[in-house]
Amino acid sequence: MDRVVDEAQLRALIPTVIGVLGRRGADFAAAEDAVQEALVEAVRVWPDEPPRDPKGWLVAVAWRRFLDAVRADTSRRRREVRVDDEPAPGPGTEVDDTLQLYFLCAHPSLTPASAVALTLRAVGGLTTRQIAQAYLVPEATMGQRISRAKRTVSGVRFNQPGDVGTVLRVLYLVFNEGYSGDVDLAAEAIRLTRQLAARTEHEEVAGLLALMLLHHARRPARTRPDGSLVPLAEQDRSRWDTRLIAEGVDVLQAALARDRLGEFQAQAAIAALHADARTAAETDWVQIVEWYDELVRLTDSPVVRLNRAVAVGEADGPRAGLAALAGLDPALPRYAAVAAYLHERDGDPATAARLYAEAARAAATLPERDHLTRQAARLNAGLRG
Structure with missing residues (x-):
């Protein structure tokens, strides 16, 4: 055998x-x-x-x-x-070696793309070919990127702890790439984050692991057999992985108990509230808005404010959601899609259809573009009827 x-x-x-x-x-x-x-x-x-x-x-x-x-x-x-x-x-030096390698691969002298590639190669053990396939670039191009990154950090010596936040951002970039080629990058990011969590008590490492687990639990319900996207409100929640949800909630609760809130813990708390709702209608949007308020306080990110507007629209009505959009840059990714959704809920299908079409033209992926195009076509058909 x-x-x-x-x-x-x-x-x-x-x-x-x-x-x-x-x-x-x-x-x-x-x-x-x-x-x-x-x-x-x-x-x-x-x-x-x-x-x-x-x-x-x-x-x-x-x-x-x-x-x-x-x-x-x-x-x-x-x-x-x-x-x-x-x-x-010995055991102690092994832990230090592993943590230092994470910090090295996410060194601030590297671009995000180079840090991701080097992390997948040196910490994750993926081949250059696998990483190139995952990012849809020629193997020679990825090989050059990795070689440049290795030269950049070869002379770096650590005499103090690296920046955990930078490492976590790199791992989150890996997670959000999802699946391509023969490497499941979302699963790989979870594996690496588990490894990091086993070597440090940092609450934001636990927060990121919880966030990944809770998002990954919904993966089976996110797409239809033809590859088209299924919005969160329309997903078949019986297909969510309850084992991953339970683990994610346990990891999050342990992190929150340390009372040192960070952005990944807050994002995981929002994901946990979605996971806790048996149906979309039972979602606790009021509490989700409160967590988005915490995220705004922690990050002051325009993207967070955009997502908060959606939650406000669900908790307090579409007019309140549209008011929450005021002051945000319309050039933000997904701004047009959020505005379209809120205008449709507010009873303005003509404006919503125009905005869905605008969002489709700016979509970053083909499934997202197709979804937004279908939304615009649905509303336009209703207007013609």
């Missing part, structure tokens, strides 16, 4: 192995390259010869690959590499 490599186990070891090589003297770029080569070797060898100590095997093979690369590169500066005096990695 053919054995298969436990890919999840393999990828979970990557941050620790990179950290060990880093402590032994390898810079980040060289360590990451060596670990990738060790992973390829593991996939080839492990099915027939599974190691008793997978982490030790990866460290040994990656370290040999690193030494081979140093010896072969005669044009580079000679460096002293000491092996025998290296301490065996």
Whole structure:
């Protein structure tokens, strides 16, 4: 019977192995390259010869690959590499290594796109091909992006904790990409955030994990078999994953109990209120508005204010929702779609149809564009009838 490599186990070891090589003297770029080569070797060898100590095997093979690369590169500066005096990695240093790798991959000197790519490669263990497929770019382009990112951070040394908020924004960017190619980026983002949450007691890490779980729970109901979008109010809630919802609520409650509210906890609280409603009509919009007020206080984000206007429209009526839009820039993403929805609820289908058509032209994705176009066509058909 053919054995298969436990890919999840393999990828979970990557941050620790990179950290060990880093402590032994390898810079980040060289360590990451060596670990990738060790992973390829593991996939080839492990099915027939599974190691008793997978982490030790990866460290040994990656370290040999690193030494081979140093010896072969005669044009580079000679460096002293000491092996025998290296301490065996213990639990404490493993945790530090993993956290530092998260911080390194989300370094502020990197663009968001580069930080995402480097995180998926170095922390997530995805291949360049997989990341390129997920972001719909040529493999060579993604390879260049990752190489530039690795060069940028190779000289970085940490003498203080990195910015957890930056790491969380990178992970949230990954989560929002959803699914493309042969990599489910939403599931990958949840896996990485779980890994981060296991290594830190930071309440916003827990908040982001809860938010991801609660949003991911609704995924099966978000689209029809033909790929068209299903708005939240129309989703079949029996298809929501109650196991993920329960876990998300538990994680959120534990985070909120620390009494250090952050934006991801507030967003997760809103998602939890949606998940708690058995039907759309039972949604507690008044409490959702209160949480959006907290989010505005925390972020002062125009996008948050836009989403708050929808909640106000549900809690206090469409006129109140339209009033909440006042002062916001009409160029905001989804502004026209929100205004269209509120105008339709306020009994102005002509204005709503025009705004739905405008929103469709600005839609970022094909399913969203098709949905908004159908909304405009529905209202226009009613006006003609």
